[in-house]
Amino acid sequence: MLVHLSAAAGVATITLDSPHNRNALSRQLTAELGDHLTAAGEDPEVRVVLLRSSGRVFCAGADLTEARNLTGDGPREIVRLQRRIAALPKPVVVELAGPVRAGGLGLVGAADIVIAAASVTFALTEVRLGLAPAAISVSLLSRLTPRAAADLFLSARTFDAAEAAAIGLITRCVPDDDLPAAVTETLTDLLKADPQGLAETKRLLTAEMLTRIDRDGEQAARRSAELFASPRAQQAMRDFLTRTKPAT
Template sequence: MSGNAFLVERTGDIERWTLNDPATRNALSDAMVVGLYEACLRAQKDTTLRIVVLTGAPGAFSAGGSLGSFANAIGQPLQPGESDPLIPMNRRFGDVLHAICALPQMLVCAVDGPAMGGGFGLVCCADHVIATRRSLFATPEVTLGLPPAQIAPFVWQRLGDATARQCLLQGRSYRAEEAKAINLVDELVEDNALDAALRDRLKEMLKAAPGAMACSKRLLQLLRDEVADLREEAAIAFAAALRGPEAASGLAAFSKKQPAPWAGSDKK
């Protein structure tokens, strides 16, 4: 176990990694991001581990990035000559996405509930995604005045250019059936049937020889490596946006459950 925010449970040659903060719908806190990254580094060296299941504590997969550590920076420009601590903080999540994609093990995301923003990005890194019908997938960042910077390459690689543009530029949300139709979800199961479906899927996956599967993943990773590494540029863009006026007004409106100022009005 890597702290209370991130749980690791080993059963034979399978590990279950749980994003564990139900009070925030498993928002990606600094502790959770560190736990994920450390688990990836350990797993990359573990030749006895064959499958990783990534899931969330009951109620959600993940509500996305936690703004708790960013709160004081929202709408606040940097002082002249000041280095921005938001850049390395945001880049760390980019490091997690790259590390989780580089796992030699099969990565299964088991989704039951919302997978938003950064949680959506984690789902895009999976080799297989199982979701319940009550799950919801969304990338709402642009509606809040923020770019979905670190997750953008992974959404693009998973869904292709046209669908990625719908997700990232419009801040769209997808019900589980819609997520399966765009190939974000591989397997759709009834509510409360996730654990049983997961057991069946893992049994099938264990038929793959460990060495052959790891080699195949490495070959696929070489294709992914052909895409530009945007971690630093994405972190800079996110930090600048968070300190800008759009994020300040967008996040304030969201907290008050009001439309953002650029969203227009329904009044005729």
């Protein structure tokens, strides 16, 4: 299992636990995450969902080994995951204790509340591999101003949690030591609400994003898949994987 689900006191906790590839969005991880989101959404005892990670990295983005081998249908699965998070009738809170890269930002963009430790960094690195953040644009373009999106999509620069909060990507940046308490406080506040109130309020908040996903998701996924299969991206991914392959 690469993703774990536990539930207690009205909170379903979903933990990404694939340290060997830094929680990259492999076929197995995305399938398990989707199944756990569905289970949490259907559980009448669950009122709030917490998405977190084990290890040092929240999510490294697409699994480039699978993408390099053109295995599976990663872009469509990433679009589906974003829709599943946005459409879930329960708030999804993300706890970020480690870096987020590329496709992982789609999970952040689709979530309702995101709390990050100050040391967390972000980067949309797709352009450096001959790609574009097409599949995750369906959630991110609903969060970012056009200027912020242009800057981060095109430059691929690394930015910190304070900037992420300032531009609307995340909800709050807190000192690293305060992260557990901040998440607990947020969950406690959400649990005070009536489930119907939460569901209907979330419906209002995510309507625009869901409209964008339903309108643009298939085209974005198709374009992303075409780019992953392109000769330039294939060579760039080959070079990247060669550079980052552990010594034997």
